Amino acid sequence: MTKTPIITARDVDVFYGQKQALDKINLEIPENKVTSLIGPSGCGKTTFLRCINRMNDLVDICRVEGEIKIADQDIYAANVDVVALRSQVGMVFQKPNPFPKSIFDNVAYGPRIHGLTSSKAEMEELVEWSLIKAGLWEEVKDRLQETGTGLSGGQQQRLCIARAIAVKPRVVLMDEPCSALDPIATAIIEELIDELRKNFTIIIVTHSMQQAARVSQRTAFFHMGNLVESGPTKTIFTSPKDERTQNYITGRIG
Amino acid sequence: MTSTNTSFLKGQAHLTKRHRAETRFQMMGRFAIALSLAFLIFMVGSIFWQGKSALQTHQIALKLDLSAKNVDPADIRSARFDAIIKAALRETFPDATKRAEKRKLYGLVSTDAGFELRNQIEEDPSILGGTQIIWVSASDDVDIFSKGQIDRHVPESDRRLDDQQIGWIDNLAENGAIKSVFNTKFFTNGDSREPELAGILSALVGSALSLSVCFLLSFPIGILSAVYLEEFAPKNRWSDIIEININNLAAVPSIVFGLLGLSIFLSTFGLPRSSPLVGGMVLSLMTLPTIIIASRASLRAVPPSIREAALGMGASPVQATFHHVAPLALPGMFTGAIVGMARALGDTAPLLMIGMVAFIVDVPKSFLEPATALPVQIFLWADAPERAFLEKTSAAIIVLLLFLVLMNIAAIILRKKYELRF
Incomplete structure (x- = not known):
C-alpha cells in the first residue's frame, strides 16, 4: 500500500449482549478503492460495516470495543458527533429504501438537513450532479417530482446511491446493495460502483464472490467473527494463504 | 377420479373432511355477520321510526x-x-x-x-x-x-x-x-320542561365544547407520549411498566375517570362544576390511552428501513422521527384519535360524576358555563315522564349517531388523504 489508509480498525470487538460477534478485527482500508467484505452468513461482515458509521449505536444491546479511525480521527471518541460522522460516511442498504417522497426530495434531503446549499439553484445543481453520478439522471430527469417509491427496484437502489452521495461523504458503505436486484440491474450498479470510486472510498458487503472479484480492488474474508485474511482481491482469489479462505472461495464452506 | 386407492392423490377421505370443515366454518361466519347486521338494522330502524316524528310539530x-x-x-x-x-x-x-x-x-x-x-x-x-x-x-x-x-x-x-x-x-x-x-325549535332551543319547546342545541354545543377541549388536550399529549415511548425511550423495566399501565388504563370503566375528575379537577383544583372545560378534561383522561396505543401501533408499522435510511443520511433521531416516521404514522394516529373521540362523544358516565347532568336551558357560550352533553341529554329525556319526550329521545339519538358517522367518515377521509404507499 503506497498511501496511508483512510480507515484503520484496531482490535475491534463487538458484542451483542453476551454474544461476541466480532473478535479483534484489524483492517486497513485504502482511499478511493473498492474494498469488499466477504464471508458466510453470520460471519460479522455486516456488523463490521455498521461499525464504520456507528449504525450499531441503534441497537441497544450492542457494544463496540477497540478503535476505528477515519482520517486519523477515532470515531468512537467521546467528542465525536454521530450526525457529523454519518454525513461523512454514507450508507446504502440491502433493500432499496427510498423515502416515500419525490425523487428530488429524496436526493435533496441530506444536503437540506446538513445545510450544504445556500440557494434553490445550487440545490438543483447538486441533485442533478448526484443523479448523474448515480447513473439515474437520464431516466428520471423529466419526472423529478414523481414519488421515488414508484421506480423499479434497480432504479430505487441507484436513487439511494444518489441520496447517499449527495452529501459528498468520503466513504460510502454498501450492505449487499444488489442482493434484491436482477442480474441486469446488478450489472448497472456494479459499473456504477467502479465509476464512483474515483470520488469516494467504497466498502461493499457481498455474498457473491463473483461480484467481489468484479468490483473490488481489495477483499477481506470474515469467518465466524474473525477476519481471516485480507489483501488485494486478485491475491485472495488466486492464492489465498488460509485454508478457510480457500474452502470458501472454492465453495466448500459457506 | 373414481378409485381412491390407485390414485396418486392419496388421502381423499381426509381431504373431503377438510373441505367440509372449511365450508362449515365459512357458513358460521356468514351466519354471524347476518345476525349482527340484523340486530344493527333493527336497532337503527326502530330509532329512526320513533325519532322521525320529532322533526315535525303542530x-x-x-x-x-x-x-x-x-x-x-x-x-x-x-x-x-x-x-x-x-x-x-x-x-x-x-x-x-x-x-x-x-x-x-x-x-x-x-x-x-x-x-x-x-x-x-x-x-x-x-x-x-x-x-x-x-x-x-x-x-x-x-x-x-x-x-x-x-x-x-x-x-x-x-x-x-x-x-x-x-x-x-x-x-x-x-x-x-x-x-x-318542520320543528325548528328542536334544533334552536335548549332543554325545557315543556316537550314542545325542548331542543337539542345546548346539549350539542356542550358536547362540541367538551370534545374540543378533549381533542386539544389528548391529541398533542397522546401523540407526543407515543412518539417518545416508541422512538426515544430506552427499553427497560420502567418503559415496560408504563406500557402495561397504559394498556390497562384503556380498559378502565369510564365512570372511574369521572370520579377521578370529581376529586381532582373539582375538589382539589376548584374548577367550575358542570363546565365543558372539566368535561373535556375528564374525557381526555379517557381518550389518552386509546390515542397512545393507536399511535404507537401506527409508529411501529412504519418500516424500520425508513428510520435507518434517515439516520444513515446523518439525520438526528428527532429529524428522522419528525421528517419521516411520524408523517407516515399520522393517518393511523388520526384514526386512533377519532375513534377515541367518538367514544368520548357517546360516553355519559364520567360526565354524570362532574355534574354535567344538570337541567340546562341556555346554550353555553364559554368553556366555564354549565353545560350538558348529547348522551346526557338523551339520558335525561329518556327519564322524563311526558309521552312527548319519547320521540325527542329517539331524535336526539339520531343526532348523536349522525355525529358519530360524520366523525368516522372524517377518519376514513383523513386516512385516505395522508396515506402514503411504500
Missing part, C-alpha cells in the same frame, strides 16, 4: 284581536299576549265555561305561544290593528295526538286528553286550523 291557527285596544303599536311589549290568545280560544270554543274547562282549553296551545305572537308582531308590525289569523305552537299533547300517538279509543281516564279536548282538536282539524310544520 301549529294551531287562532283568530286574534290585534286592535289598538289590545296591542299598543307604540309600545308592543306592554301588551298581554297570553290574554289575547286565551280570549281567542274562548271565542272559538264558547262551550268551555267552567274554570277547569277553560284551563284545559288554554292547554291546547304551547306556553310559548305568547312569545311567538310577540315575535311575529315585532317582525311585521303591519299585522296590527285588526283581527288576524295567526299560527302558534300547539301543546305537546295536541302535537302527539295529531301524530296519532294518543289512542282515542282507550278509556278517558287513561289518556292525557279527555273527550272534550279531543272534540276541540277535531273541530280545529276539520276547519284546517291545525297544520304540521
Whole structure:
C-alpha cells in the first residue's frame, strides 16, 4: 500500500449482549478503492460495516470495543458527533429504501438537513450532479417530482446511491446493495460502483464472490467473527494463504 | 377420479373432511355477520321510526284581536299576549265555561305561544290593528295526538286528553286550523320542561365544547407520549411498566375517570362544576390511552428501513422521527384519535360524576358555563315522564349517531388523504 489508509480498525470487538460477534478485527482500508467484505452468513461482515458509521449505536444491546479511525480521527471518541460522522460516511442498504417522497426530495434531503446549499439553484445543481453520478439522471430527469417509491427496484437502489452521495461523504458503505436486484440491474450498479470510486472510498458487503472479484480492488474474508485474511482481491482469489479462505472461495464452506 | 386407492392423490377421505370443515366454518361466519347486521338494522330502524316524528310539530291557527285596544303599536311589549290568545280560544270554543274547562282549553296551545305572537308582531308590525289569523305552537299533547300517538279509543281516564279536548282538536282539524310544520325549535332551543319547546342545541354545543377541549388536550399529549415511548425511550423495566399501565388504563370503566375528575379537577383544583372545560378534561383522561396505543401501533408499522435510511443520511433521531416516521404514522394516529373521540362523544358516565347532568336551558357560550352533553341529554329525556319526550329521545339519538358517522367518515377521509404507499 503506497498511501496511508483512510480507515484503520484496531482490535475491534463487538458484542451483542453476551454474544461476541466480532473478535479483534484489524483492517486497513485504502482511499478511493473498492474494498469488499466477504464471508458466510453470520460471519460479522455486516456488523463490521455498521461499525464504520456507528449504525450499531441503534441497537441497544450492542457494544463496540477497540478503535476505528477515519482520517486519523477515532470515531468512537467521546467528542465525536454521530450526525457529523454519518454525513461523512454514507450508507446504502440491502433493500432499496427510498423515502416515500419525490425523487428530488429524496436526493435533496441530506444536503437540506446538513445545510450544504445556500440557494434553490445550487440545490438543483447538486441533485442533478448526484443523479448523474448515480447513473439515474437520464431516466428520471423529466419526472423529478414523481414519488421515488414508484421506480423499479434497480432504479430505487441507484436513487439511494444518489441520496447517499449527495452529501459528498468520503466513504460510502454498501450492505449487499444488489442482493434484491436482477442480474441486469446488478450489472448497472456494479459499473456504477467502479465509476464512483474515483470520488469516494467504497466498502461493499457481498455474498457473491463473483461480484467481489468484479468490483473490488481489495477483499477481506470474515469467518465466524474473525477476519481471516485480507489483501488485494486478485491475491485472495488466486492464492489465498488460509485454508478457510480457500474452502470458501472454492465453495466448500459457506 | 373414481378409485381412491390407485390414485396418486392419496388421502381423499381426509381431504373431503377438510373441505367440509372449511365450508362449515365459512357458513358460521356468514351466519354471524347476518345476525349482527340484523340486530344493527333493527336497532337503527326502530330509532329512526320513533325519532322521525320529532322533526315535525303542530301549529294551531287562532283568530286574534290585534286592535289598538289590545296591542299598543307604540309600545308592543306592554301588551298581554297570553290574554289575547286565551280570549281567542274562548271565542272559538264558547262551550268551555267552567274554570277547569277553560284551563284545559288554554292547554291546547304551547306556553310559548305568547312569545311567538310577540315575535311575529315585532317582525311585521303591519299585522296590527285588526283581527288576524295567526299560527302558534300547539301543546305537546295536541302535537302527539295529531301524530296519532294518543289512542282515542282507550278509556278517558287513561289518556292525557279527555273527550272534550279531543272534540276541540277535531273541530280545529276539520276547519284546517291545525297544520304540521318542520320543528325548528328542536334544533334552536335548549332543554325545557315543556316537550314542545325542548331542543337539542345546548346539549350539542356542550358536547362540541367538551370534545374540543378533549381533542386539544389528548391529541398533542397522546401523540407526543407515543412518539417518545416508541422512538426515544430506552427499553427497560420502567418503559415496560408504563406500557402495561397504559394498556390497562384503556380498559378502565369510564365512570372511574369521572370520579377521578370529581376529586381532582373539582375538589382539589376548584374548577367550575358542570363546565365543558372539566368535561373535556375528564374525557381526555379517557381518550389518552386509546390515542397512545393507536399511535404507537401506527409508529411501529412504519418500516424500520425508513428510520435507518434517515439516520444513515446523518439525520438526528428527532429529524428522522419528525421528517419521516411520524408523517407516515399520522393517518393511523388520526384514526386512533377519532375513534377515541367518538367514544368520548357517546360516553355519559364520567360526565354524570362532574355534574354535567344538570337541567340546562341556555346554550353555553364559554368553556366555564354549565353545560350538558348529547348522551346526557338523551339520558335525561329518556327519564322524563311526558309521552312527548319519547320521540325527542329517539331524535336526539339520531343526532348523536349522525355525529358519530360524520366523525368516522372524517377518519376514513383523513386516512385516505395522508396515506402514503411504500
